[in-house]
Amino acid sequence: MSVTTTTHLNFRGRARAALEHYQSVFGGRVTIVTYKDMGDVPDEKEADWVVWGEVAGDGGFHVMAYDVPSRLPWDQGSNPFFVSVRGDDSDEISALWERLAEGSTVVQPLAPSRWAPLYGMLTDRFGVTWVLDVTAPYNG
Incomplete structure (x- = not known):
C-alpha cells in the first residue's frame, strides 16, 4: 500500500478556469465533474460549477479542485496554504x-x-x- 498527498483547492465558481490554467502550465489530463453531472443542482446558477476536478500529469503533478456551493460558507482567507x-x-x-x-x-x-x-x-x-x-x- 502507498499513500500520497494531493493539494485540493477550493473556489467559488472559478475551479474550472483554474484547473484548465494549471493544465496549460503543467500539462496532463483534466477531469471535471459538475454538479449537473452528479444530478445535484441546488442552485441552477451553479449547475456547471465543479463538484470534483483534477489535473494529473504523467510526470507526477497532481492538483484537485472544486467550487464550494453558495449554500456553504467559504472564505479563501489570507495565506491559507x-x-x-x-x-x-x-x-x-x-x-x-x-x-x-x-x-x-x-x-x-x-x-x-x-x-x-x-x-x-x-x-x-x-x-x-x-x-x-x-x-x-x-x-x-
Whole structure:
C-alpha cells in the first residue's frame, strides 16, 4: 500500500478556469465533474460549477479542485496554504514559472537563494500562492 498527498483547492465558481490554467502550465489530463453531472443542482446558477476536478500529469503533478456551493460558507482567507512545486531541473522549473507567472503577482522572483539553486513565490490570478524551487541537499 502507498499513500500520497494531493493539494485540493477550493473556489467559488472559478475551479474550472483554474484547473484548465494549471493544465496549460503543467500539462496532463483534466477531469471535471459538475454538479449537473452528479444530478445535484441546488442552485441552477451553479449547475456547471465543479463538484470534483483534477489535473494529473504523467510526470507526477497532481492538483484537485472544486467550487464550494453558495449554500456553504467559504472564505479563501489570507495565506491559507501554498502549493509547492519542486524539481531537480532548473530549466523545467524556470519554464513552469514563466507560464504560471502570466497574470500573477510575484511575491519573490525566481532566483538563486541560500537554500536552493532557484526559488520563487507568486500568487496567481485565482488567488493561489505557488512556491517553485529546485531541490538541493540541505547542508546544515
